[in-house]
Amino acid sequence: MPKIVRNMMVLGAPLVVGVVNLFHPVHMQMTGAYQALAPHMPWWLVLHLINLVGFALLGLAAFLLVNEQGGLAATLTRVCIAIYVPFYVGLDTLAGIGTGMLIQHGQTLMGDQLRPVEKAIDVLWAGRITYAFGAIGSIAWSIAVFCAAVAFTDRSRKVAVAVLGFVAFTVIGWGFATSSFGTFQWWIAVATIGALGLALGRPRGPSALLILSGVLFGTLHVPPFGPLGMLCFLAAAIWLELHPSPR
16 A cells, blocks of 8 residues: 555544544433434534544554554454444444434424434434444444554563553443543543553553543543544554554
């Protein structure tokens, strides 16, 4: 692959996903999606049509980033990316495009006609299948970039960075289990993980940035989490593309 094409993929995908999702409407509740999201039409549909392509290209960007790396960590990155892409695209299709199409239909209805559509929207928005797609895709992304951080780390520091990746994964789980993501305590934990990544990684920057990308984008792709996660991934990618590591 020509280097310019590779650079466009590796750097362009996180840039597009990060910028587009800066303007992602946020609705955290399990119900009430119609009332919350209808005012954001038709941007809601346009956003998720862009994300449909952007999330897939993001997986390609992560794959290309580690494509020349050998070892178990790089292999695990590639496997997890192959899981992330279909499941995260599935999440976008159901919770984004599917709800958007039903919201558009609902805007043509009134009164009793609208109520069953609102219920259908909530099922697409927070149903078990949608939740499973989102959870599997997010977990796969986080593990993929945590493993990438290990793959690009000097051999003497790989175990330490792998342990840090495990700690970062528990922070994601803690954030969801206690609904504490986005709180002051959660941000302190994330900042601590970033500082430890800088201290343990060699080279320092990419390890910390990739782990932070796993925590942030692995939590949510809406602002501020998703765009910040993409900023971290983009910064790591720029660093690694400018200073390529030997295989």
